[in-house]
Amino acid sequence: MLLNKERLQAAMSQHALAAIVATAPENVLYSSGFWCLPQWIRRGPQAFVVLAAGEGEFASVVITGTSTLDLVADQQVAGRVRRYGSFTVDEHPSTHLDMVSSRQAQLQRLPDDGNAVEALILELGTAGHAKGRLGIDEGGLMPGDMERLERGLPDVTWVKAASILRSVRAVKTKEEISRLRTIARITERSVQAALSIAHEGATEIDLARAFHAQTVQEDGFPVLGCIGFGERSALMNVQPSDRPLRHGDIIRFDVGGHYRNYRADIARIASFGEPTREMALKYRALRRGVQRGIEYMRPGVRASDVFQVVLETVRKEGIPHYQRNHVGHGIGLDGYDLPLLSPASSDLLEEGMVLCIETPYYELGCVGLQVEDMLLIRPDGVEMLTDICEDMVVLH
Amino acid sequence: MLLNKERLQAAMSQHALAAIVATAPENVLYSSGFWCLPQWIRRGPQAFVVLAAGEGEFASVVITGTSTLDLVADQQVAGRVRRYGSFTVDEHPSTHLDMVSSRQAQLQRLPDDGNAVEALILELGTAGHAKGRLGIDEGGLMPGDMERLERGLPDVTWVKAASILRSVRAVKTKEEISRLRTIARITERSVQAALSIAHEGATEIDLARAFHAQTVQEDGFPVLGCIGFGERSALMNVQPSDRPLRHGDIIRFDVGGHYRNYRADIARIASFGEPTREMALKYRALRRGVQRGIEYMRPGVRASDVFQVVLETVRKEGIPHYQRNHVGHGIGLDGYDLPLLSPASSDLLEEGMVLCIETPYYELGCVGLQVEDMLLIRPDGVEMLTDICEDMVVLH
Numbered sequence: 001m002l003l004n005k006e007r008l009q010a011a012m013s014q015h016a017l018a019a020i021v022a023t024a025p026e027n028v029l030y031s032s033g034f035w036c037l038p039q040w041i042r043r044g045p046q047a048f049v050v051l052a053a054g055e056g057e058f059a060s061v062v063i064t065g066t067s068t069l070d071l072v073a074d075q076q077v078a079g080r081v082r083r084y085g086s087f088t089v090d091e092h093p094s095t096h097l098d099m100v101s102s103r104q105a106q107l108q109r110l111p112d113d114g115n116a117v118e119a120l121i122l123e124l125g126t127a128g129h130a131k132g133r134l135g136i137d138e139g140g141l142m143p144g145d146m147e148r149l150e151r152g153l154p155d156v157t158w159v160k161a162a163s164i165l166r167s168v169r170a171v172k173t174k175e176e177i178s179r180l181r182t183i184a185r186i187t188e189r190s191v192q193a194a195l196s197i198a199h200e201g202a203t204e205i206d207l208a209r210a211f212h213a214q215t216v217q218e219d220g221f222p223v224l225g226c227i228g229f230g231e232r233s234a235l236m237n238v239q240p241s242d243r244p245l246r247h248g249d250i251i252r253f254d255v256g257g258h259y260r261n262y263r264a265d266i267a268r269i270a271s272f273g274e275p276t277r278e279m280a281l282k283y284r285a286l287r288r289g290v291q292r293g294i295e296y297m298r299p300g301v302r303a304s305d306v307f308q309v310v311l312e313t314v315r316k317e318g319i320p321h322y323q324r325n326h327v328g329h330g331i332g333l334d335g336y337d338l339p340l341l342s343p344a345s346s347d348l349l350e351e352g353m354v355l356c357i358e359t360p361y362y363e364l365g366c367v368g369l370q371v372e373d374m375l376l377i378r379p380d381g382v383e384m385l386t387d388i389c390e391d392m393v394v395l396h
Numbered sequence: 397m398l399l400n401k402e403r404l405q406a407a408m409s410q411h412a413l414a415a416i417v418a419t420a421p422e423n424v425l426y427s428s429g430f431w432c433l434p435q436w437i438r439r440g441p442q443a444f445v446v447l448a449a450g451e452g453e454f455a456s457v458v459i460t461g462t463s464t465l466d467l468v469a470d471q472q473v474a475g476r477v478r479r480y481g482s483f484t485v486d487e488h489p490s491t492h493l494d495m496v497s498s499r500q501a502q503l504q505r506l507p508d509d510g511n512a513v514e515a516l517i518l519e520l521g522t523a524g525h526a527k528g529r530l531g532i533d534e535g536g537l538m539p540g541d542m543e544r545l546e547r548g549l550p551d552v553t554w555v556k557a558a559s560i561l562r563s564v565r566a567v568k569t570k571e572e573i574s575r576l577r578t579i580a581r582i583t584e585r586s587v588q589a590a591l592s593i594a595h596e597g598a599t600e601i602d603l604a605r606a607f608h609a610q611t612v613q614e615d616g617f618p619v620l621g622c623i624g625f626g627e628r629s630a631l632m633n634v635q636p637s638d639r640p641l642r643h644g645d646i647i648r649f650d651v652g653g654h655y656r657n658y659r660a661d662i663a664r665i666a667s668f669g670e671p672t673r674e675m676a677l678k679y680r681a682l683r684r685g686v687q688r689g690i691e692y693m694r695p696g697v698r699a700s701d702v703f704q705v706v707l708e709t710v711r712k713e714g715i716p717h718y719q720r721n722h723v724g725h726g727i728g729l730d731g732y733d734l735p736l737l738s739p740a741s742s743d744l745l746e747e748g749m750v751l752c753i754e755t756p757y758y759e760l761g762c763v764g765l766q767v768e769d770m771l772l773i774r775p776d777g778v779e780m781l782t783d784i785c786e787d788m789v790v791l792h
Contacts (some may be wrong), residue, residue, distance in 0.1 A: 024439065035635075037622075037633045037635070038633075041619055041620060042730055042731055043420065043731065044732075045536055047486075055732065059776065065635075067632060068633060070632050070633055071631075071633050071635065072633065073631075074631060074634070074635065076638075086721060087523065087632070087721065088631070088719040088720065089630070089691045089758045089759075089760050090717070090723070090758060090759045090760060091759075091760045092759065092762065095759070095760065095761045095762050096761065097761040098627050098761055100628075100631070101627060101630065101631075101760050101761035102761070104631070104760060105760055105761075120786065125509060138539040141438055141539070143534040143537070143542070143556065144537070160539070170664070186523075195526050209613065209615060210611060212612045212617075213609060213613060214614050216605060216608045216609050216612050216618065217603060217605065217609060221608075221618060222612065222617060222618060223437055224437060226433075231494050231497060232496075234485070234497065235466035235467075235469075235470060235496070235497075235500070236463060236466050236483070236485070237433045237434075237463075237466055237467050238466065238470075239431075239433070239467065241409065241470075249498035258698060295426065321486070323484040324484065325482060325483065325484070334438055335437060335438055336440075360486045361486070362484075362486060363485075363487075363488065363491070364486060364487045364488075364493065364497050364500060364501055365487075365491045365492065365493040365494055365497035365498070365501075366491050367486065394749075
């Protein structure tokens with residue numbers, strides 16, 4: 001179970017929503033357990049989940065294309081299903097059907113609701129939601145969909161719900177934490193795999209290849225692979241090039257794959273040869289900022305206060321002019337979940353939040369340094385999901 | 397150059413557009429060469445490209461967040477740039493700047509336009525496009541953006557342009573064909589890598605891991621990895637499980653990574669042990685359908701006629717009840733580019749189109765068989781980008 005039911009219940013109650021409709025891929029997966037392939041790899045295909053508030057439990061309905069019913073059948077998807085569109089699968093009466101196929105056969109016998117929005121209107125209408133306040137996640141709607149919903153259910157008061165679901169997702173359930181823990185470790189081992197092939201003349205692309213290969217070997221999926229050498233380490237989104245590694249280069253990793261759709265985002269710094277004293281001092285200041293932030297974090301603390309603590313520590317410890325818009329963010333199905341550790345944030349830290357805390361520093365044409373680790377908020381502080389680097393790795 | 401300039405010129409002329417605005421990640425990359433990391437890995441971050449019709453050449457303007465200016469500087473991005481938002485990068489006057497950093501420094505000195513939509517309104521207004529017909533790719537707009545554009549430029553007639561750009565993208569340029577050729581070959585070798593580890597007891601996940609590992613080794617990026625054994629080969633979107641390989645199983649691959657954002661989508665069938673006579677005959681019918689379609693394809697041919705030819709061939713050659721909604725589709729930056737080989741399509745094949753031609757067949761609880769190959773439309777027929785399989789692979 002990915003969904004934090006209590007938190008969703010509370011959010012729906014707070015916004016007085018009788019039901020909420022998930023439309024973006026991550027919210028569909030989050031709310032129902034349904035991973036609908038086509039909506040993850042392109043824009044256009046739609047799957048929706050309707051969650052209606054009930055007595056303790058949610059009544060859940062998945063709406064998806066007929067060509068994806070095999071995925072519904074093969075996954076642990078909660079609730080009822082509606083399908084739309086045509087797709088041909090042969091059934092021979094003589095074939096003994098295994099459990100997945102049998103469930104697929106049943107799903108295919110459901111009526112065809114036409115298209116995703118029609119199916120949604122039909123579902124809400126027949127489920128007694130033709131009027132009242134409904135939350136609609138606008139993230140997976142296509143242009144014109146909202147107007148069609150308004151025409152189809154004119155007595156509904158629609159409340160945009162992408163930000164509501166994002167807020168619900170901020171506090172992770174046990175299964176989510178388990179996946180995040182896994183991808184954090186996979187990503188760390190992938191950095192090690194990349195560093196293990198670092199030698200004079202190796203290119204950024206060589207290290208990226210070794211990085212992603214390790215992620216795949218551990219059944220993770222590549223997502224983010226910013227790896228830069230020397231002056232290119234200062235490019236904040238550096239994409240691996242054929243720049244060869246040279247003695248004295250800093251290597252900056254800002255990387256992370258996903259494991260079962262849960263993302264990692266960590267940064268590591270290595271020096272190819274001894275770092276200059278200046279680099280070592282700056283790195284130390286950035287690391288001290290993260291460490292001080294970690295010591296400070298616990299349930300009830302303001303995200304904006306964490307920002308101030310981290311910023312001031314980095315400034316005091318060696319980079320007096322240090323500036324940032326944020327020093328970290330939640331992570332989960334999205335690379336930027338809530339909360340954001342920024343001066344303007346009004347979020348409080350809560351038990352069960354998983355965050356990246358980071359202190360990137362970019363000196364154009366010269367060097368990029370960055371510490372970024374993942375952690376879980378526990379009742380009395382934090383549990384690290386990554387091993388915070390005491391010192392930058394020095395390769396000889 | 398990814399952009400097919402002549403085709404865009406013609407489309408803008410046909411729709412009487414003075415300018416066209418790309419907003420979806422694939423259209424931004426396609427029209428400018430700018431790969432804007434954050435918009436590829438999550439929903440929310442925006443980059444736009446404005447292309448104004450001119451004398452022979454387009455005047456091109458990229459609008460992007462300040463935190464992505466390093467990517468603009470490091471890539472071969474055509475045209476002028478507008479930036480929005482704040483992001484801190486240190487510059488030390490004493491540092492000698494390499495070319496990329498120097499370009500980034502220049503870009504950072506551009507004024508901050510506030511946000512993406514404000515920057516777009518500003519650009520269109522100052523470039524003389526405050527009235528007239530403008531194409532707007534709705535694919536990368538966020539809810540409310542269209543209304544803000546309408547308020548900001550009330551005298552503009554907006555024409556939705558996602559489908560126009562999709563149509564332009566259907567005929568590939570030399571660079572696009574080169575990338576598609578590369579990923580087609582990578583994907584074929586990745587299937588071979590997966591089959592090379594097939595043995596009694598190996599799982600679908602084992603083969604998927606070997607498949608993606610080969611893609612990554614060749615600097616491709618995993619996207620699609622449907623690999624199913626036996627009864628699971630009939631699941632159309634089968635996601636690899638721990639189902640072990642058993643003697644007599646059919647193995648179905650429907651797979652493809654991307655190389656520099658250009659996608660592959662191919663299917664391969666292997667039999668673990670000799671296939672039954674029925675499987676072999678059905679496979680042969682599916683293969684004959686694809687082969688007949690390939691022989692039939694050339695510039696000027698109707699996509700709907702290809703559909704009929706393929707369908708009838710499969711029916712005649714051994715699956716009399718064969719039904720499909722389509723038997724192939726274009727491929728490029730999107731997994732489903734135009735044209736669609738469907739009965740309702742009004743598209744004609746044109747030189748330079750790259751397509752997947754496919755005959756999937758799913759027999760619930762029993763077996764899935766599928767032939768899918770990639771090809772390029774040439775003046776006198778087709779050039780295969782994959783090796784069409786004469787027979788299914790038989791593993792012993």
